[in-house]
Amino acid sequence: MSSTIAADTIEVMEQQDTDPRSAGRSLTAEEKRDIDREFSHYEDRDSVALEALRVVQKHRGWISDDTLYAIADYLAVSPTQLESIATCYQLIFRQPVGKEVIFLCKSSSCWIMGCEKLQRHLEEQLGIRPGQTTPDGIFTLLETPCLGDCDKAPVMMVGEEMHRHMSADKLDEFILEKKKHHADQSAD
Amino acid sequence: MPTITIDGRQYEVEEGQNLLASCLSLGLNLPYFCWHPAMGSVGACRQCAIIEYKDSDDAQGKLVMGCMTQVRDGGIYSLDAEPAREFRGAVIEDLMTNHPHDCPVCEEGGECHLQDMTEMSGHTYRRFRGLKRTHRNQYLGPFINHEMNRCIACYRCVRFYRDYAGGDDLEALGRNNQVYFGRQCDGKLESGFSGNLVEVCPTGVFTDQTFSRHFVRKWDLQTAPSVCEHCGVGCNTAPGARMDFSGRDENLRRVVNLYNRDTNGYFICDRGRFGYEYANSDLRIKNVLIARREQVIESTGRRNDKLHREIEPPAALEHLATVITDSQRGRRRLVGIGSPRTSLENNFALRQLVGPGNFFAGLSARDLELLHTLDHIQRDPRISIPTIPEIEDADVILVLDEDIGRTAPRVALALRQAARNNQRDHARQLEIPLWQDACVRQLRGENNPIFVLASSAPASLEDIARAQRLASPAAIVSFAEQLAARISATDQPTTTDGVDSSSTPLPDALEHLLEEVAETLLSARRPLVISGCGSQEPDILAAAGQVAAALADRHGAPCATYLTCPETNSLGLAQFFGPGEGGLEQLLEELRQRDSVDPPVTLLLLENDLYRRLPAADVESLFDRAAEVVLFDSLLQPCSRRADLVFPASATPESQGTLVNSSGMLQRHYMVYEGSGYIQESWRWLVDAVNDPACSDVGMDSPAALLRQWKHCHDVTAAIAAAVSCFRDLPETGPDENFRIEGMKLARQSHRASGRTANRAHWQVAEQAPLTDPDSPFSFTMEGVQYAGATPLQANIWSPGWNSNQAIHKFQQGVGGPRRGREPIPRLRREPTAIPVLLAKQRAGQKPGQFCLVPTWQLFGSGELSNYSDAIAGLADGPCAQLNTADAGALGLEPGGRLQLRMSGAEITLPASVSDRIAPGVIGIPVGLRAAPDLGAMLPAAAEIVRIENPEPVEPGESL
Secondary structure, X not given: OHHHOOHHHOXXXXXOOOOOOOOOOOXXXXXXXXXXXXXXXXXXXHHHHHHHHHHHHHHHOOOOHHHHHHHHHHHOOOHHHHXXXXXXXXXXXXXXXXXXXXXXXXXXXXXXXOHHHHHHHHHHHHOOOOOOEOOOOOEEEEEEOOOOOHHHOOOEEEOOEEEOOOOHHHHHHHHHHHHHHHHXXXXX | OOEEEEOOEEEEXXXXXXXXHHHHHOOOOOOOOOOEOOOEEOOOOOOOEEEEEOOOOOOOOEEEEHHHOEOOOOOEEEOOOHHHHHHHHHHHHHHHOOOOOOHHHOOOOOOOHHHHHHHHHOOOOOOOOOOOOOOOOOOOOOOEEEOHHHOOOOOHHHHHHHHHOOOOOOEEEOOXXXXXXXXXXXXXXXXXXXXXXXXXXXXXXEEEHHHHOOOOOHHHOEEOOEEXXXXXXXXXXXEEEEEOOOOOOEEEEEEEEOOEOOOOEOOOOHHHHHHHHHHHOOOEOOOEEEEOOOOOOOOOOOOOOOOEEEEOHHHHHHHHHHHHHHHHOOOOEEXXXXXXXXXXXXXXXXXXXXXXXXXXXXOOHHHXXXXXXXXXXXXXXXXXXXXXXXXXXXXXXXXXXXXXXXXXXXXXXXXXXXOOHHHXXXXXXXXXXXXXXXXXXXXXXXXXOEEEEEOEOOOOOOOOOOEEEEOOHHHHHHHHHHHHHHHOOOOOOOHHHHHHHHOOOOOHHHHHHHHHHHHHHHHOOOEEXXXXXXXXXXXXXHHHHHHHHHHHHHHOOOEEEEEEOOOOOHHHHHOOOOOOOOOHHHHHHHHHOOOOOOOOEEEEEEOOOHHHOOOHHHHHHHHHOOOEEEEEXXXXXXXXXXXXXXXXXXXXXXXXXEEEOOOOEEEEEOOOOOOOOOOEOHHHHHHHHHOOHHHOOOOOOOHHHHHHHOOOHHHHHHHHHHHOHHXXXXXXXXXXXXXXXXXXXXXXXXXXXXXXXXXXXXXXXXXXXOOOOOOOOEEOOOOOEOOOOOOOOOOOOOEOOEOOHHHHHHHEOOOOOOEOOOOOOOEOOOOOOOOOOOOOXXXXXOOOOOEEEEEEOOOOOOOOOHHHOHHHHOOOOOOOEEEEHHHHHHHOOOOOOEEEXXXXXXXXEEEEEEEOOEOOOEEEEEOOOOOOHHHHHHOOEEEEEEEEEOOOOOOOOOOO
């Protein structure tokens, strides 16, 4: 929901703030198959909502309004109910994100261990603030509450991997590695 | 009853209740937000913290949430202990960090639960200096304003909208400090109960948009108890009025719910809440109008249309008095046409004046037959008529062709609560208190069985119905007959054959359902049958009566049966007529057969738009045959074009009177404010005419002379009670005008009402003498009894420290109990008639190839008066023919096509609307629309499709 997000990050949403029943949206056969697999784990169809969002996001990177309506149609739940779930969970993206989404832990242990400094460094290196994506579309920076790895603070999570005992050097290394990785991929 | 100690005092409290509800019932002030008497506890806001002590030796105690803690016999608690006060203060300080300082411009200000609770918690100074989080607001349609910045995230809105009322387009979005209550995107809130958000929200997030346009503070509204005039349920309302400075005198500003446990509890529907604007409409009649004599030339009007000019009331009354005198001398025939949308008093006065033989119901013979069938069923001792709490208590429900969500919305909301009775039983088994709302809703299992058979898909039942089948009315009647036979089968095996053989065979879908419905109803402990006049098919009503009677016979106890009447006083009006009497067709026939020597006829038409009752040609014909038409009405409606004399009548909130709801309850509405101009009750115009000197020849022996004795509304009420035996309890609906409490009248205005002199200062600085009210014990000023605890008649729900409607708990017998001092609502005292078995008449069925035309209803669009309210008028759909998808496919109907339908004697062409929400073989026609008022008068009917006009005609003139 656009209104729940700080004003400088909502352009994408505003453009799509239109009739939910607009045409041109459907799920691919593969997405449907992946969702169908989840049905067997739950008592009823609408319980699958969160998994369905996750499954489709895996394919599309983020959940656009049209994607949301497509999933709502497929699960036979109202778009508002699905939006309620989508916006409740941090790992469901309702705006486009970069290929690497960095969740920087901002809770007390990481704060004691200098996550603020780390964040400044990251922001300088990437030229983005939390909630923003680099112009090359590779990195998105997000803040997160505790990731549960306090003894290895400061930590950050990127995709499904955890980066522990972070420092400015390790960050630089990480950025270089990721940039190279994506440069290689696009060259292929 | 458990005894508990709170702050050193002992109290007896209701067993099993939570501490918050118990404290409130005891009259103690404990702040809360998320708890609601109808929705129970979720423990979300942490505001109702109190200290619970282990025993009398425990000096420390522990902090518990009042709403989440069950009372314990012998328990020791403290509200005043410092840790509890401090905690509550901290919670509210936290909630207030994001709340804007906008009380002066906020519409909730002055009746804001958040304001009250903040005061109560002693948080009067803000320490927070940071930025507040802000939200963008959404467009939620023409009823509700959205101002999310004010939200304190108590979750009450979604708990009402989603959990209680079943809406799926309002949710909590986002998380943490950014929780947002709204829709996925801008758009009208789809639930027909969205208006309750205004009252449910403890602060100003959801406010009444219609009220915004002419806003005043609650303390400046003058109010009195009223009854909603927009359907037959008879919800109690508290309309608020105030002097307007635009030259319109007083006008109606808003309508809110008035708690009455038996009719509406805490909630009303949106038609009732937002339909009030008709009373402020530009079409209101405020002066007496008389038709101009001169011929109308070059006018856009239709044939026989009359143009009117204003006339002073004495001249008009003299004319009316002359007509009355003439009728007494046999030189004129006075014919009265009554109305189902106005009080018994108005109808009775007209009947008394013209005599019962000249009084007609203002309904078609078919509408009257429907009401009489309904009345007949209700008289049977085997039928009991449930109150709203009794409906909520039902365990198995059968709905027979009644779109209850649109014809009696408040009842549909009660059905939604009944659907959860299994869940409640389950909770009881697990010893979970029912007020533990989130826990109880968590329990899985099937809803209570609700079986819905309808010709068009009813609103707001689909998601809770165990089975919903669309079928033609004939099939539904047949189903119900066979069901009744099956229910009574084991007792009287011989009677089943007769019924079965005469019935049409059922479609497979119904045949399979029959066994399940019969078994489920038989095993029910509190079965409920729902039907009504919505199908306009007496057979449906009769069949519903049969099922209920069969169930009652088997259970040996009356069967709860709710049958809806279409209008606010339909059932009351019907009591004036015997079966087969009083229909408009009968009047038309009498007038047609009139000899030229017979005296000319003057039609006295009471608050009724006849174009909604009969085909337009018949109405014209009726007017053509009358020498003169006198109309009493509040609005310039289509009939006023044909009236020679028009008297301005008061709207429901401008008058006192009695209405009979679909349950036969007699309810009085009081005048909230004096109508502007010459507006007064229709009965008063009649009394004024009879008292005119031109009427002095009317002898004391004439029935019309009775009108001379009426000075106060209660006089009319008493006269009705004396004249018509089923109304003999009418005087119990309320006290007469002499009622006083300690010598005082009841104040319509609050003790803070402002502007008494300033209100009129633009034309008169001297203070005006206040208006006097000859009819009721209410005063029009702030003088008198204001406290709602002193009498259940006080509609201004206010108590010190409780400025919002939440104050109602101060005046209830226990949370959710009846209002203190309120007697049970008197009902019609009808002679019980043991109906043997109402055998449905098999009407002339449709021939092959014909479609069955049935009426369909709109929440916004089918109500006569609400259609004159701006917010509602904009939502009404246009006339159309609703057709099943399969039928449309078979007919080759394309989107945007039109259908020409031929019934016996009439042809209509309507745009088609294709969906799966209508039964195959059935065409639904929306009725009651302002654009096409008389469509309903032709239904139900068999019709054939003469022509299909597709948008780009492939074969023009194709005939089927």
